[in-house]
Amino acid sequence: MDKHLLFYVMFFPTVIFFLWGMSLHVSIWLEGGLEGAENATKREKLKIYIGRGWGEFWARPGWYVKIFITEVIFHRKLFGQSFYRWLAHTLLVFGFVATFAVDMIKGLTTGYLVEFSHTVPFFSFAREFETGAVRPFLDFFLEFFSFLILVGCIMAIVRRFAIRPDQLRTEEEDVTTLLFILFLELSGFFIEGYRIAHPEVVQAKNYLANFTPASANNWISFGGYFLSQFLRDVRINADFLWYFHVVPSLIWIIYIPHSKLLHIFTSSMTVMADRQKALTKQY
Amino acid sequence: MKLSALSPKQLVEIDACTRCGECLKFCPVYAQRGEEEIDPRGKIQVFKSFIRSQYGLWAKIFGPKRLDEEKLKKFSEMVYRCTLCGECSVSCPVSIDAKHLWTALRETLVEMGHFPEAAKRMKANVLKAHNISGDENEERVEWLEFLDELPDHHYQKEKAGTAFFVGCVASFFPLVQKIPLAFVEILSKAGVDFTLLGGEEWCCGFPLIGAGMKKEAEVLIQHNLEMVKKKGVKSVVFACPSCYHTWMEEYKTDADIFHSTQFVKRLIDEGKILFKEKKMKVTYHDPCDLGRASGVYEAPREILRAIPGVELIEMKNNREQCKCCGGGGNLEMVDQELSAALAQEKINQIQATGADTVITACQQCVRTILTTARRREIPISAMDITEFVLKNMK
Numbered sequence: 001m002d003k004h005l006l007f008y009v010m011f012f013p014t015v016i017f018f019l020w021g022m023s024l025h026v027s028i029w030l031e032g033g034l035e036g037a038e039n040a041t042k043r044e045k046l047k048i049y050i051g052r053g054w055g056e057f058w059a060r061p062g063w064y065v066k067i068f069i070t071e072v073i074f075h076r077k078l079f080g081q082s083f084y085r086w087l088a089h090t091l092l093v094f095g096f097v098a099t100f101a102v103d104m105i106k107g108l109t110t111g112y113l114v115e116f117s118h119t120v121p122f123f124s125f126a127r128e129f130e131t132g133a134v135r136p137f138l139d140f141f142l143e144f145f146s147f148l149i150l151v152g153c154i155m156a157i158v159r160r161f162a163i164r165p166d167q168l169r170t171e172e173e174d175v176t177t178l179l180f181i182l183f184l185e186l187s188g189f190f191i192e193g194y195r196i197a198h199p200e201v202v203q204a205k206n207y208l209a210n211f212t213p214a215s216a217n218n219w220i221s222f223g224g225y226f227l228s229q230f231l232r233d234v235r236i237n238a239d240f241l242w243y244f245h246v247v248p249s250l251i252w253i254i255y256i257p258h259s260k261l262l263h264i265f266t267s268s269m270t271v272m273a274d275r276q277k278a279l280t281k282q283y
Numbered sequence: 284m285k286l287s288a289l290s291p292k293q294l295v296e297i298d299a300c301t302r303c304g305e306c307l308k309f310c311p312v313y314a315q316r317g318e319e320e321i322d323p324r325g326k327i328q329v330f331k332s333f334i335r336s337q338y339g340l341w342a343k344i345f346g347p348k349r350l351d352e353e354k355l356k357k358f359s360e361m362v363y364r365c366t367l368c369g370e371c372s373v374s375c376p377v378s379i380d381a382k383h384l385w386t387a388l389r390e391t392l393v394e395m396g397h398f399p400e401a402a403k404r405m406k407a408n409v410l411k412a413h414n415i416s417g418d419e420n421e422e423r424v425e426w427l428e429f430l431d432e433l434p435d436h437h438y439q440k441e442k443a444g445t446a447f448f449v450g451c452v453a454s455f456f457p458l459v460q461k462i463p464l465a466f467v468e469i470l471s472k473a474g475v476d477f478t479l480l481g482g483e484e485w486c487c488g489f490p491l492i493g494a495g496m497k498k499e500a501e502v503l504i505q506h507n508l509e510m511v512k513k514k515g516v517k518s519v520v521f522a523c524p525s526c527y528h529t530w531m532e533e534y535k536t537d538a539d540i541f542h543s544t545q546f547v548k549r550l551i552d553e554g555k556i557l558f559k560e561k562k563m564k565v566t567y568h569d570p571c572d573l574g575r576a577s578g579v580y581e582a583p584r585e586i587l588r589a590i591p592g593v594e595l596i597e598m599k600n601n602r603e604q605c606k607c608c609g610g611g612g613n614l615e616m617v618d619q620e621l622s623a624a625l626a627q628e629k630i631n632q633i634q635a636t637g638a639d640t641v642i643t644a645c646q647q648c649v650r651t652i653l654t655t656a657r658r659r660e661i662p663i664s665a666m667d668i669t670e671f672v673l674k675n676m677k
Binding site for chain 2: 030035045165266271277281
């Protein structure tokens with residue numbers, strides 16, 4: 001089965017499960033009382049919040065973007081508290097955001113869009129993204145940002161299990177989350193290494209990443225290239241490896257709302273709200 | 284369990300806590316007790332488990348579980364054993380506004396009937412006598428008798444430019460009545476046209492709000508607003524940071540609101556207060572409701588720097604990191620021993636500076652520090668900045 005089709009068949013239910021998980025939380029948040037709208041329904045409260053957020057954002061969009069970058073992605077407050085923790089966290093956050101962005105660019109501009117470009121010339125740029133000069137850079141940055149996540153994850157594991165600061169309390173959920181990220185990263189690099197070590201996998205189009213020029217693997221896919229040196233004599237079902245990485249990745253997305261990973265969204269909101277409150281006080 | 288006492292933002296904050304434990308390093312109560320359930324992280328996790336059992340996925344499918352009374356009782360004890368100092372909010376990497384979260388949790392507990400007996404008594408006092416001590420409210424200005432010269436109007440004029448809102452603690456606790464006495468003298472010497480509200484001053488509502496009884500505070504707020512309006516004042520000034528903060532947050536008024544430190548600083552700038560030289564080493568304690576809660580850090584320091592010869596030595600923890608004296612959040616009302624232990628910590632920090640005296644800008648801080656020092660026979664000098672200003676005025 002075409003891997004693109006297979007991926008989307010699995011991806012859409014994943015998104016639905018993810019949104020459902022998020023909606024459970026939103027529903028609880030909206031149980032809260034809203035001053036001035038005590039009798040409002042959940043839907044009305046949501047409308048009020050969206051309206052306020054929209055209005056406040058457009059009152060000073062530049063400020064919000066700046067705060068999002070400096071305070072949420074690069075977590076300025078944490079920098080002042082612990083450089084080690086800041087570095088680990090920033091590598092993870094920045095890595096994920098950047099990987100997500102590159103993945104979206106790749107996902108949206110390749111595959112179906114390329115096929116579509118044959119009938120609608122406007123989309124011909126997609127071919128450039130799939131096989132043109134842009135492609136190696138997309139692949140490189142995906143590799144690089146994934147590497148940042150891996151480093152951040154290892155730093156977090158070292159902190160939690162080796163450094164063990166006094167205030168840290170490790171629960172099952174913390175272990176699951178970290179090992180999940182570690183598994184996704186390692187399996188991703190492994191599958192890449194296997195692809196590079198076995199050119200027949202590329203020819204058979206087992207994977208979606210078929211367009212990286214083989215000659216450039218050593219710098220584009222530096223992590224996978226390193227692993228490929230050890231995988232030349234290893235034989236594993238290539239399709240199995242694909243599922244081995246993709247299925248857990250999708251499960252991870254579903255897991256987000258039900259785990260501490262929810263703080264990706266919630267703490268972004270609390271940080272933005274806090275800075276916004278401080279700004280209002282200044283005025 | 285209803286969640287309407289919390290705002291949607293506060294419910295998001297509960298989900299935003301990553302259990303990183305940064306707050307543990309700063310929570311003064313946790314430093315004393317060392318119990319997980321008493322620290323901010325622990326309280327949030329317990330409440331989160333309550334929410335899950337009532338509103339989570341399983342609760343949606345199988346119906347909400349009945350909350351364990353024992354767990355609720357224990358939770359209530361933990362939530363009320365907090366000084367509301369807000370240091371956890373300052374330290375929280377994800378900026379959870381914990382101080383307001385704790386009062387919202389207390390509101391939820393009040394709705395469920397799980398709150399300390401002492402809070403019940405306090406509520407009865409405040410609503411009946413309109414002050415926290417339960418004394419006749421007409422006696423609010425009895426301390427005026429200690430003034431050497433008392434004008435005919437007894438500082439209770441029909442109309443004035445400024446109202447001095449004294450607050451319950453300074454009005455009724457003899458140990459700190461020196462503070463309003465000093466401030467009244469400062470205002471008189473500086474030629475400020477001011478008035479007291481006298482028996483018409485009611486508790487500002489802070490103790491009720493802090494205990495999770497915000498709705499009950501509304502009647503007090505409306506009364507005080509009306510009284511201030513009646514006097515036609517343009518500004519209201521407070522020597523009590525908690526009253527000041529409550530007015531800033533809860534009172535909707537057109538009058539300008541000042542803490543005594545801000546007002547005195549203005550009088551100094553206008554040349555209405557002049558100082559004589561005083562060779563002295565002092566340290567300054569930032570009251571939680573003035574510093575962290577209201578962001579007033581510099582006015583008191585500028586006053587101290589304006590007095591020639593005074594050397595200000597900062598404590599190890601100052602400004603945003605200043606440790607609570609133990610007098611906040613109605614803690615003394617529910618756990619006197621714990622409150623005293625925090626005061627002892629504060630005294631240790633004060634003594635470590637080698638200063639001759641500790642200056643603060645809060646009657647409750649002065650009272651808490653001095654009471655503990657006297658009980659434990661620790662020789663320490665503590666006074667409110669108004670007393671210090673008056674002593675050193677030309």
